Amino acid sequence: MKTTKELVTLHEIRGAIEGFYDPQIWHFVCINGLFENDELEIQWCFAKIGVKDEWKVFYAKAPGDALLPSLADIMPTARMYEGELRDLLDANFENSVKGMFIELDGLEAPLRIKR
Amino acid sequence: MLKAAFNALKNLFSTPATIDYPFEKSPKNKEARGLILFEEPKCIWCLKCEDVCPPGAIRFTQDRESFDYTYHYNPYLCIYCSECVRACPDSAVALSQCNELSPPTDDKNMNDNWFKIEKEAEESKIAVKELKKIKKEESS
Amino acid sequence: MKKTIHIPIGSQHISLLEPVRFSFECENETIIKVEADVGYVHRGVELACTTKFKFKQVGYVVARVCGLCAIVHSTCYTLGIEELMGIEVPKRASYLRLIANELDRIHSHLLCLSHTAENAGYEALFMRIMKDRELVMEVQEAMTGNRIQFDYVSIGGVNKDMNSELEGVIRNKLGLLHQKVAEIKELFDNNWSLSLKYKNVGVITKEMAYRSSLLGPIARASGVNFDVRNDSDYLPYSELGFKSITMEGGDIHSRNMVRLFELFESIRLIETALDGMPEGEIAAKVRGTPEGESYMRVEAPRGECFYYLKASKGQYLDRVRIKTPTFGSVPGMIEALKGSNYADVPAIIASFDPCLSCTAR
């Protein structure tokens, strides 16, 4: 497995992915979110089509309540993952609304809970 | 198209593919997985099976005086994964799997009472640990 | 006066297997706007995997994410955790895993085909496919011990070995199934009333498929050659000469055809795997605890299933991220529904083979 991880800042992410993403070569897999040491880590994962196990991951770190850029205009599926992370991790993506998975009066950001 | 019509006609006169379930037993493969059987005399009380069981269907409670373990098994929690059978050490092999599924029961240890067993399993082990500690201190 | 009509479908609806809600804005019969809500069966699996269960038990928990592709989830998780722990899986176990995965694909595709037939109003075909599906269910029961929730894959290998008697049963039943699928394919191909419901309905073009990163049979029906079985080396697909199947049409008919051809391919893969089954152990010794990050994909019947695992040498994992195929194809589904007739909606939705329990997990 070949995974390349690239750290970008929240301002750069849009330009970086716009320059990099060609849907015919790279398949957009998903947006992944982690919450560690009071910091959000958002990963945009891509896998190369037709090549064995080659991954490209852009990741950015942000404080827990930062406003994150939405990439739904480049990759329409991103809207789904942004909504999901908004619900489960309380990652505040632009234009995302709560309520896709958890009711509005439900648990706040369950995935921030640690053992 | 013609073939399909022919098939439909044929199906009109053939026997049904389903079975008369409550009156007839549903066919079961001899390899099918089912309930876990426990042979107490062989058990060496290593508690490995309790540790690996994903849904916590095997629980041991410990007696506060004699320190003996009691085996509890909840057939309705069990997912028949047989992880416990593989975990049981070769020197014991106290667990085995049969291909029967859980029958309806009026066992009073099921449902809400199972929560009590779960609680007791945790608490009794901690209590026994403390008791042992006290005993050790007394004897030394 | 308002020119459009608002029609909701779901969350409970006769043509839906699982709870999902679409709301359509229609102009006469044509749909112009779609909204989808998928989160009715959220169960918090990701949280449970990191807080309630130890890493050895999580494989059985994630298998409960979905009933139809249970083995895919446990395989994907197990491959990921094996990578983190540096376990070398015996060859035989890999082959057995592959066979179980392909059997799962067969039964899931048959279910989907029967469901599309039913939603197009052809119930006799639905009954017939379900009856033939019983063959593969029996094979699964004989091989893994369970019909649906196999719990077949465990960390380090598989739980049950294969013997020659079982091999005979599998070959026999799959041979029968091959014949039956050929008959069903003829029906899907030539039946006039089915073609009215399927051909040029719910079209997704190649550009659309690329743009909304579609996956699985839906992408392949639109001419995108994207199959994780080609793109990953964790199960021995390339050794068995796997060939992915693509069609150009992009309509419901092509999706059905892709599934039907994949059935033949799966049957062939299983037979080749049985021919070249290596001898040896079926499980490796498991020691130590996982550490690091792993990105793992497996091709589920509906597309790509993705797991992200993060661990730091503890009994409990730090993060489990599950991406299921249907979740990624919802935007594509919305695109396909736009501009089609309201009467075609059930067939289009069924042709995407949506699995909502997966999606919301």
Ligand code: SF4
């Ligand atoms: S078979 Fe699985 S679920 Fe049942 S008692 Fe054993 S370990 Fe637990």
Ligand code: SF4
């Ligand atoms: S693993 Fe076997 S020997 Fe150990 S406690 Fe369980 S049944 Fe007894």
